[in-house]
Amino acid sequence: MERIRSNSPCWCGAKTKYKRCHGDRRLLQRDRVEIGVVSPPREVPDHITRPDYVTTGAVGTPRTFQIQDDTSLPRLRHACRVAAEVLEETGRAVAPGVTTDEIDAVAHAAYLSRGAYPSDLHYNGFTKSVCTSVNGVICHGIPDDRPLEDGDIVNIDVTAYIDGMHGDTSATFLVGDVDEPTRALVETTREAMLVGIAAIRPGEPLKRIGEAIEPFARSRGFTVVRQYGGHGIGETFHAAPHINHHIDRSDDQPFLPGMSFTVEPMLLSGNTTFTQQPDGWTEHIDDAMPSAQFEHTVVVTDTGAEILTVIAGESASPPAV
Numbered sequence: 001m002e003r004i005r006s007n008s009p010c011w012c013g014a015k016t017k018y019k020r021c022h023g024d025r026r027l028l029q030r031d032r033v034e035i036g037v038v039s040p041p042r043e044v045p046d047h048i049t050r051p052d053y054v055t056t057g058a059v060g061t062p063r064t065f066q067i068q069d070d071t072s073l074p075r076l077r078h079a080c081r082v083a084a085e086v087l088e089e090t091g092r093a094v095a096p097g098v099t100t101d102e103i104d105a106v107a108h109a110a111y112l113s114r115g116a117y118p119s120d121l122h123y124n125g126f127t128k129s130v131c132t133s134v135n136g137v138i139c140h141g142i143p144d145d146r147p148l149e150d151g152d153i154v155n156i157d158v159t160a161y162i163d164g165m166h167g168d169t170s171a172t173f174l175v176g177d178v179d180e181p182t183r184a185l186v187e188t189t190r191e192a193m194l195v196g197i198a199a200i201r202p203g204e205p206l207k208r209i210g211e212a213i214e215p216f217a218r219s220r221g222f223t224v225v226r227q228y229g230g231h232g233i234g235e236t237f238h239a240a241p242h243i244n245h246h247i248d249r250s251d252d253q254p255f256l257p258g259m260s261f262t263v264e265p266m267l268l269s270g271n272t273t274f275t276q277q278p279d280g281w282t283e284h285i286d287d288a289m290p291s292a293q294f295e296h297t298v299v300v301t302d303t304g305a306e307i308l309t310v311i312a313g314e315s316a317s318p319p320a321v
């Protein structure tokens with residue numbers, strides 16, 4: 001699938017040019033998200049087990065893969081279920097006028113009520129329980145006192161630590177009335193994550209994920225972030241393998257049965273360069289066009305992949321491709 005051109009008919013089927021329909025930059029443009037005031041870290045009761053980096057302060061990124069077996073997989077499944085529940089509960093609090101710090105408070109309570117530790121809290125100096133990335137913030141936004149505005153989009157990234165396992169998931173939520181090109185960015189990103197997961201087959205190379213995601217995104221005029229990828233996860237928050245969401249032809253490592261990792265594409269609607277803000281975390285796109293992200297934790301099965309970060313009743317199978 002080729003990248004759509006400005007003067008081509010829009011991908012949505014409308015008989016309008018792309019640049020006058022879903023590619024209308026005037027609609028996509030919004031005010032830059034400024035960094036606000038960050039409240040103190042929230043407390044976690046002593047009976048909730050912390051990951052080792054919270055007590056030691058040292059964060060490692062092992063090069064070994066995390067391969068789950070019959071005893072470890074149920075624990076990872078549980079941590080992922082909890083993460084999915086926290087995300088769902090937190091997402092329900094998204095509304096115009098709610099600050100991202102209030103979102104953080106809802107998430108924090110949701111982790112604790114399930115006996116889980118918020119993996120982000122005191123990870124490498126991060127002091128909040130989720131990441132909240134609004135509009136042009138591509139990832140790692142710190143919850144602060146900025147109220148969400150009608151027409152914003154916000155990614156909430158949840159990682160729960162329980163039973164000695166981390167479960168990691170994120171979704172981008174619409175705040176009030178969001179314009180159609182931005183809604184399409186959000187929906188395309190969700191679908192891009194799923195087509196990436198659907199491409200996983202044991203024995204096939206890791207690059208199958210990027211080969212599925214990047215052309216799909218380009219066909220709708222979006223760009224895939226190359227600088228951030230998915231990661232191995234399980235007993236360690238961030239480990240090998242690194243998962244590219246763009247095409248990297250050298251990425252020949254095969255998927256191994258039991259291998260657990262995240263698939264978390266970030267899609268951009270405009271400029272592809274971004275800059276880390278002075279807070280040391282927030283990655284803001286260099287224009288003010290929105291970006292979106294979705295994330296699941298998955299495990300490679302004997303035939304494909306199982307999506308672990310699902311709530312009860314939600315499908316653990318990626319869509320057929």
Ligand SMILES: [Zn+2]
Pocket residue numbers: 010011012013014021022023
């Ligand atoms: Zn269109």
